[in-house]
């Protein structure tokens with residue numbers, strides 16, 4: 117049954133404009149999407165038509181025009197979907213071959229990196245129209261049934277909670293650590309709650325601090341599990357925390373995080389802007405990369421992509437690789453990142469045309485290794501891989517300066533495991549009122565512009581829009 121409906125699309129200026137969308141097709145044949153009566157996008161098989169019941173507004177939605185994906189687009193990716201029976205589902209947003217349940221020889225979908233499938237669209241972010249519209253197309257394998265014990269205002273947090281959980285699982289927390297969450301709001305509050313849950317479950321002894329500029333946010337963070345709160349509106353907090361999770365969504369926030377951390381900064385922000393002297397940090401987060409100074413330890417701990425026996429380290433620095441690198445990894449030696457890309461494409465190690473780590477020695481090569489500029493450009497580092505810096509940190513590039521001076525590691529993460537997030541919401545009593553505590557603003561979908569305005573305002577933690585459903 118084709119559907120067509122009026123909704124609002126996000127445009128390159130950041131304004132929301134009325135648009136008419138139509139979906140025609142089915143799961144097996146694929147779909148044609150029309151926009152204002154004209155053909156707009158052809159989707160292959162593996163998508164199911166769903167109704168959107170509610171959709172959260174996230175910082176990515178507000179910064180969407182800075183992201184390297186085509187506009188205009190109907191956005192919204194924190195969706196609660198309804199099927200024909202009125203059953204509720206959360207939607208994993210990456211429309212990979214795997215999520216669409218399509219037979220494929222895609223090396224990414226086959227090596228556990230489906231969330232990074234190069235052919236994927238992303239619900240409400242990259243081409244695939246999202247849940248701020250009353251109808252959308254979900255990859256068939258991306259539907260996660262929401263248990264009846266999870267109320268709708270908790271369920272709408274499943275997507276960002278999965279992302280928060282991924283951050284907590286990606287960082288290394290040791291006994292006695294001081295872990296700080298910078299910018300506890302939409303996502304950061306969930307990171308605080310997830311850290312507290314992690315501590316309850318593991319009995320690991322670490323402290324949780326919330327760093328913000330507003331007393332009301334600090335208070336909420338404390339009620340969600342932070343032990344201490346620090347107002348960072350004045351001076352930069354200097355080296356007080358082993359780990360800082362940067363959820364600030366701003367370039368200035370990353371500077372604060374780098375100043376405050378002694379061992380690891382975890383980046384959760386995709387604001388599309390250069391920060392700490394380095395471009396392409398949004399792509400860094402999209403690919404869930406890590407950056408650290410080259411060391412024996414770090415190379416030894418490098419994990420290879422699925423199907424590889426040893427890590428593949430691509431050495432593009434001007435110096436010769438020391439013997440301890442080739443003792444614990446397979447080394448590809450090239451003179452530049454560009455040459456490396458060429459070599460990996462011609463001879464992909466174990467089918468995946470990427471290295472597990474790339475060694476660079478300049479800011480320029482670092483940026484090249486993350487992503488040569490341009491939408492959809494190829495990066496030689498495997499998603500979730502590492503970039504090692506083997507040079508001297510240049511003046512004025514504060515990211516590299518902090519890295520070198522404090523031996524900091526910069527890690528990052530993006531989406532997470534929906535099943536684990538749903539588990540958390542059903543198993544931990546302390547999270548029972550999470551939605552009630554977090555959601556400060558709620559609007560009908562026709563008032564999406566008001567929801568965006570509210571979400572950007574200082575008094576908002578989380579804004580949600582709802583659709584009228586039968």
Ligand SMILES: [Zn+2]
Pocket residue numbers: 174175176193194276
């Ligand atoms: Zn989001």
Ligand SMILES: [Zn+2]
Pocket residue numbers: 212213214220222223224225230233234235
């Ligand atoms: Zn794929």
